Every structure is written in structure tokens, then in C-alpha cells.
Amino acid sequence: MMRKMQTQMIYMRGATRPETQFFDAVIAKKKRELKGVELRDLTRRDFVLRIHMPEIKTPSGEDRVWRRFIVSGGVSLGVLQDKILAPLMGWVRNFHAHILTDFRDGAQFGPKNSGAIDMMHLDLSAYDFLNEDHYCLAHLVAKVGDAFQYEYDLGDHFRHDITVEKILPLEESYGRVQILAGSGICPMENGKGNQTWAEHIDTLTKPGSTPAKRRELLSEIYTSPNYVQYGWTKRPKFDPDYFDLAETTNAVMSALGTKLSYPSGAKKFMMPLRPEGLESDPRTVLLNREGKSTREITVDPDSAFGFYEEFKKDGRDSRRATACAACGNPNDLKACSGCGMRFYCGQVCQRAHWKSTHKRECAIEKEKRAARGK
Numbered sequence: 001m002m003r004k005m006q007t008q009m010i011y012m013r014g015a016t017r018p019e020t021q022f023f024d025a026v027i028a029k030k031k032r033e034l035k036g037v038e039l040r041d042l043t044r045r046d047f048v049l050r051i052h053m054p055e056i057k058t059p060s061g062e063d064r065v066w067r068r069f070i071v072s073g074g075v076s077l078g079v080l081q082d083k084i085l086a087p088l089m090g091w092v093r094n095f096h097a098h099i100l101t102d103f104r105d106g107a108q109f110g111p112k113n114s115g116a117i118d119m120m121h122l123d124l125s126a127y128d129f130l131n132e133d134h135y136c137l138a139h140l141v142a143k144v145g146d147a148f149q150y151e152y153d154l155g156d157h158f159r160h161d162i163t164v165e166k167i168l169p170l171e172e173s174y175g176r177v178q179i180l181a182g183s184g185i186c187p188m189e190n191g192k193g194n195q196t197w198a199e200h201i202d203t204l205t206k207p208g209s210t211p212a213k214r215r216e217l218l219s220e221i222y223t224s225p226n227y228v229q230y231g232w233t234k235r236p237k238f239d240p241d242y243f244d245l246a247e248t249t250n251a252v253m254s255a256l257g258t259k260l261s262y263p264s265g266a267k268k269f270m271m272p273l274r275p276e277g278l279e280s281d282p283r284t285v286l287l288n289r290e291g292k293s294t295r296e297i298t299v300d301p302d303s304a305f306g307f308y309e310e311f312k313k314d315g316r317d318s319r320r321a322t323a324c325a326a327c328g329n330p331n332d333l334k335a336c337s338g339c340g341m342r343f344y345c346g347q348v349c350q351r352a353h354w355k356s357t358h359k360r361e362c363a364i365e366k367e368k369r370a371a372r373g374k
Helices: 001-014 018-035 079-090 119-123 196-206 211-222 225-229 247-258 347-373
Strands: 046-052 068-070 098-102 108-110 147-152 158-167 178-183 268-270 285-289 293-299 308-315
Touching: 001 147, 046 079, 068 079, 079 098, 079 247, 158 196, 178 247, 196 211, 211 225
Parallel strands: none
Antiparallel strands: 046 068, 046 158, 068 178, 098 108, 098 147, 147 158, 268 308, 285 293, 293 308
């Protein structure tokens, strides 16, 4: 007991634990290896990827929740997760933490300085990880058959396996993100993992469950943040195999047209001491003290308990960790000549995005910049 107390006192005085020393050495070694990797033309070639959620199966044993899509090998891992994987599957962006694991050697990548509440469970998924914004997809997979894992929500452990099905030749690669096919509705947020979702599907689709039990479960599912956000609560009947290609494509394209999420300001549910103090306007934007990010409050009109709060950075994305706002191409990017806040791979994409959404956004950003210059 005395020796244990002496050891604790040593660590309290700033000594580095053996576990920390070990992982620091492992990460430093991996950084050196990645720095020496010759990516060649892989950052400009398009990868056909298939993502699925293990343990969630159809009665015949096939993957129930899966997507197939095309993305450039040069896309940063941060953009891949935040602007592509999250909306592709149906998760809420910047709500929960995540980890990407290279199956070849176990190296892990994730968002540095994440403020997501489930980061408290990091030790259940990883001890430490590399900054995902410093690496691209081609660092993680380099040939057909290579695979990696995407774990979403470090408290509930929703696991996805992603496999390279094809790498297109350079002359057939255009860098655009494309959603090709898919099946299966996304599990509900905070849903306790893949196996639990498989059990929920059994409860809702197989005989034996009472109507009261089904109603109670559906009520929980339909009030989850992602089901509310994507409008799945309006569907007349729960369908575990539901997937809409146009809807999913629109979700991904909309995410690509925005800034990268601000991990430090991850979305949280807040319960004020005085509920009557909630704003009546469902979306209120306030500048935080540092003036570097914007606080966004989302009030659910059906909830009397609180609101969601998220911070979004005011500055633009770094060129290394972004993609074309119109198509998702990470290569040859140039900033918008008007506001400088969005990047495009060419004039065609810039004109298309200007017509669809960016004209108004550009004017707002220029007004902000002018106000800061006064």
C-alpha cells in the first residue's frame, strides 16, 4: 500500500506513466512511417468503398446496413468522417466522438481536442491516436481488399467495417464523391451499439413482441436526434431496410458544402436551471467570448427539458483538411474569390455551388469580414 501511494505521488508531481511513454513511442514510430510512405498517384485516384455494420444482419445472414460509394484517395480522414461517413450512414455530425482503425497494424486516427461527451470512454476504444486531419484515405488503404474500421460513439460503440472494392485508374478518376447504393436505415443515436440495434429490429419485425413494447421502442427511436434531423419520424411505418439514394446523396452534398465541424465545440444537450429562459426562436446564434467560433443553440419545440448547443468555427477550413464544397474533390483547391471561406476544384463547381446555396452565404461572410475590419 505504501509503495502504491509513493508511486501515485510521483505521477502527481509530473512524472510520465509507463503506459503514456509506451504509446508516445508507438505513435512517434507510426508518424515516421507515414511520413516515409510513397503515396504516388493514390491521392488522385478514386476508391470504390463498401461500408457495413457487423452484427446487423438480415434473416438470411446478409449485411442489413451497408453503403457503397466513391471517394478520392486524397480526401483527409477528418473530412471523410465528418462530411461523408456521418451523413452517408445517417449520424449527426459533430455529436459523438469517433476512431478510425487501420486493420493492417492497428494504428488509430481521430479528432484531436474533441469536446464530445463520450471522449470520457476513450480508453475503451483507444489509448491515444493520430490527428485525422493530417492524413488522407490513401494513408489508410492502398490496394483492393484493404480495410479499416470506423467506430462511432465511444460510449455505445457503433462499429463499421470499410473495405476497398476497387481503385479506379487515374484517367477514370474525377475526385467527386458519389453514392452508388445502399440498404438499411441507420441505428438511432445513443442506441447502445450494433448488437442492441439488431435486437431492436427483431423486436419490431418478429412475432412475439407485445404492441405496447413495440410502441415504447418506436417512441424512443423516433425521438432520437438523427431520426428527427433526417425526417425519418414522418415515415408511416418503421422499415429496417429503408434507404433512399437521393436523400443520402443530398445529405452528403449538403455536408460537403459547409465548413469542417469544430471538434472542440461538439454538440451537447444542455439542461438549464431555468427552463423558462429558453429562447423562443428555434435557432439562435451568438458570438462566444474568444470571437473565434459561433455558438449555435437548437431548441426542440417538443422538448421542455433543454436544448442542443454546438460551437462552429468562424475561420475557414485549412486547405489540407477540406474538399470541394460542390463535389468533394480534395485536389487542386482554390478559395472562393468573394469570401475565401469555401474551396472549389474548378470554376464549374464554384458556379454550381454559387447558384445553389453559396451566393447568400458569400454575402454574409463578406459582411462579417467587413465588420471585423472596422
